[in-house]
Amino acid sequence: MGVCLVIKRIPQDKLDDLLKNPKKMSAFVGMSYEKEPPKSWLDKLLVNVGLKKTAPVEVYQQEEWMKEAEETCMDFDKMWHVFHFLLAGTDDDTRRPQSSLLTERAIGDIDVGYGPARYLDSEEVKAFNEYVSKLDFQYLISGCDYEKMKALDIYFVGAFDPEDDSELEWLEEFFDEFKAFLSEAAAQRQAFVIEYCRCKIIYPLRFL
Template identity: 30%
Template structure:
C-alpha cells in the first residue's frame, strides 16, 4: 500500500471555502474520489521528485521547490485525510512554482538520480531506489506534476496536496 500523494486542483473560491470549513474538503475527497477529474495520484513518487529537484528529502523545506508537494500551509491542522493534514498553494503560488518547473526537461532529472544518497538521507520509500527503471517512474510522475501545475496555473487554480 504505502503513502500515495494526492494532488487536487481547486478554484480560488473552493480553496476559500475549504479554509473556512475543512469538512467541505473531506466531503470532496470521500465522495468524489473515483470521479474527480481534478484529482491526481502520483503514487509514492513525491519524495523522489523533491529529491531530483532539490537534492533533499521533503522534510527539508529550505528549497523553494520543496513546496510543490508540502507547502507548510495547512487547510486545517486537525484534518487528517490519510496520514496528516492537507497542504495548499494559492493560485498565485501555483503560478510562481509553475514558472519555476515549466522549463525543466524531465529527462535531465535522471542525471540527479543517486540511489545511495537517496537512501542515506531517507527519501521515501527508502527500499526501492536500487530497483531498475525507478528513475523512469519518477520522471513519469514529475511530468504529471508539471502538467497539473500548468493546467492549474492556466485556470488560476489553487493546489491542495495530501497523503492517503
C-alpha cells in the first residue's frame, strides 16, 4: 500500500464553503454519506454484534464543480515527496512558498485516504505560482542532493535515480505539466485541495 498525492483546483468561494461545511468533503471525494458514531457503550456493543446500525446523518450529493475538479486534477502518484524536495530542498512544510505542496492546513477531519484533505487558498496558489514559474528543471536537477534526500528519508526515493535519463525525461515533462496546471489555477484565482490517497501497487518510476 503506497501513498499518492492528488491536487484538485477549485474556485476560492467553493473552498470557503468547504471550510465552513467540512462534511461536504465526503461528497467532494465521492463518499455517499457520513455515519453518526455510536453514543454509548451499549450502542457500540449493539453495532459491533450487528443488532443496530449507525444512522446516516447529513447527506451531500456530489456537485458539478466537484466532478470538474476530479476530472482536471493533477496526480503526483508516489513521486510527490521527491517532487517537493526538488522544489523546496526540505522534507516538510517549513519554507514558503517553496514548500506549499506539503501544507498542513486541513479541511475538517474527514479521512480521504491518509488523513484529512489539505488546502491552499487562492493567494497561496498565486504565490506558489510566482515561485515555480521562475524555476528551470535542469537547474533543479543539477542542484539535487541525492544523499540528502536519502538522509531525510524522502518518500519513494529508492525508485528515483537522478542519473537515469528516461526518469529525468519523464520528470521534466511532469514538471512542465505542473507549471501549466499551477499557472492556469493562479490566472483563474483558484484554490487547491490536496489529498493523500491510497495506492495499492508500488512500482519504480522507470516503469511508468
